[in-house]
Amino acid sequence: MAGARVVLWDFDGPICTLFARHPSVGVAAGFVEWLNRLGLAELLDEKERRLEDPQAVLRAIDRRHRGSDLVAEMEERLTKEELHAAAGAMPTAWADPLIRTWKAVGSRLAITTNNSPQAVRKYLKSRDLLSCFAPHIYGRTRDLGLLKPDPHCLNRALNAMGAHPSTALMIGDSLFDATAAHRAGVSFLGYARDEDKEKSLREAEVEDIVGSLEPLLRLLRERPTNLTG
Template sequence: MTSETKRTGTDDELDGLRHLIEGARVVLWDFDGPVCRLFAGHSAERVANGLTSWLESRGLHGLLTETERESPDPHVVLRAVDRRHPGGDLAAELEERLTREELRAAASAMPTPYADPLIRTWTAVGSRPAVTTDHSPRAVREYLASRGLGACFAPHIYGRTQELDRLKPDPDCVNRALDALGAAPETSLMIGDAPSDLAAARAAGVPFLGYARNERKDELLRNAGATAVVHSLGTVLRLVRAGVGPEPSAR
């Protein structure tokens, strides 16, 4: 048994993983985490601080709570502004600023180990992939093109829109993908690395596979109720290469 298999869990958990893969005619990928580390070379905390500083430069220091101002997650800042000014120009401008930072980050993003060959292999054997993310679809397309993965997904990239209240855990991006692909939730699979991904998948009725690159991520996912979690996509890649996947008649 390899170290990756050990970290995946018991034999029962591996059987559960096989069952998830066998039923997955459509695979919905969260972007930042399962596909790449978007902010590996362009700090998310620096981006969040930049958004906060921009708000303060406009005399809006009091718009955020202290916790929101100190958050290293730029989406926390964006959500907070949209809650207080829903659908307004301020939130729209902040979202555009975040998109520009994500585009910059895409140029130095770090591929998640095994993600590229898994996407290509799973697609080659008949699965239909899509991206379902809270990040800008423009940044997703830039990254996928840089890795030669654009053709695997095109045109199925469902990211952040101007409806910022529809970010995960709302299942909006998941439902948009299912509708566009004509896919049944029960024959799909979502791969995500955060409790909000799990919540969105559950709300859409889609089975979920957690990806946890470290023990902290694993604990967060399992505490949220995830029952299938892998620490390496290499485990999934070996199963797909071994022929675990949708029945030929379903492709």
Template sequence: MAAETENDTEKIRNLIARTRVVLWDFDGPICRLFAGHSAERVANELAGWLESRGLNGLLTESERESLDPHVVLRAVDRRHPRSDLVAELEERLTQEELRATATAWPTAYADALIRTWSAVGSRLAITTNNSPRAVRSYLADRDLTSCFAPHIYGRTQNLHHLKPDPHCLNRALSAMGASPSAALMIGDTPSDLEAAERARVPFLGYARNERKAKLLRQAGAEVVVASLKPLLGALGWRG
């Protein structure tokens, strides 16, 4: 990705200067959850579990080939909303996410940024499509729980509330008594951006590669960073 420009630096400083509440997406900005536990394999196993029960017809060919567990989960929920089938499939995905936390890769500078932002008095929440149980497991392993607790808002069995629906962002804002204009959402996908826009929360995109950066910019993200280090600099961090 292109080097950070002076204009980018100023935009980051302006965003951070007015931020009192930070809403973090989990998988991406905080860690690569499936770095050592393939999301593609998980998606295939979920699809295989459906097929073993004669339910392969619930997925279209493109859904089966998406290699994204959330695509599989959403597809089944659209056809059988709030069913026992969806509940079991969601629990299976949660168990895979819990296993994945053991081999997740921390995003560079994320731990330091979380601790620094918390130390200077900002309040932090996690707003994610992942299971809150997996989030809590990862945070406990990194000794980061106190920076967020109790404000962890993740996937429930009401899958229509997954981002890009702003439900988890609105839950966080309501629980923290924060106005959208005082918050900042850090996410790595267009669905994160759309959820932030629908919640009227300013957005900062994190993209670990040019492909992700291009998707965010095409979706309308104005500030996209390849590293969290500039945010630490804007907070006055000295590492």
């Protein structure tokens, strides 16, 4: 956290659990069922048809038909599902006060996510957090090849904010987040809400991991100047 004048946040995980009340496994299964109805079941192999992450299903189709109308329609469907999920998303403990405090002590904040920026804005507005980030919300575009682990959304945020990577910190909960931060030259702090998340981050050789955001808030309140450069 020392010297982090810019903080780049992943969305689903560190800020909230997006699909808390609208389970992602059901959304993924809905995608598979929809492809079956279209007679396109063969586009997914047996393992892919059992995926529980709708983004993983979307990526699988995109790998085979990048830029196609089918991929565009699936992305639109996923955006609608994420917008629906945002209404029932569960806030991550301590995220709201940490965001507000980091903003209050002078750091600049941005969202760098693989989720729809529309869903992000809807959630942040519901928590009265939109002003802490806007206009710096960088999410999924139609070009799915630019999703993390590609650093595209991080680079967009840094460029828009006129920030050097050495002044930035990213908070994320996945291998994709860690890889994107590394490629962008940004320091990375892993957030692991459970043992499985921590194990996957450790396997990705992430050294700095927290299981709660509360220690970050405590540090920021105790030493705000030292921790914001």
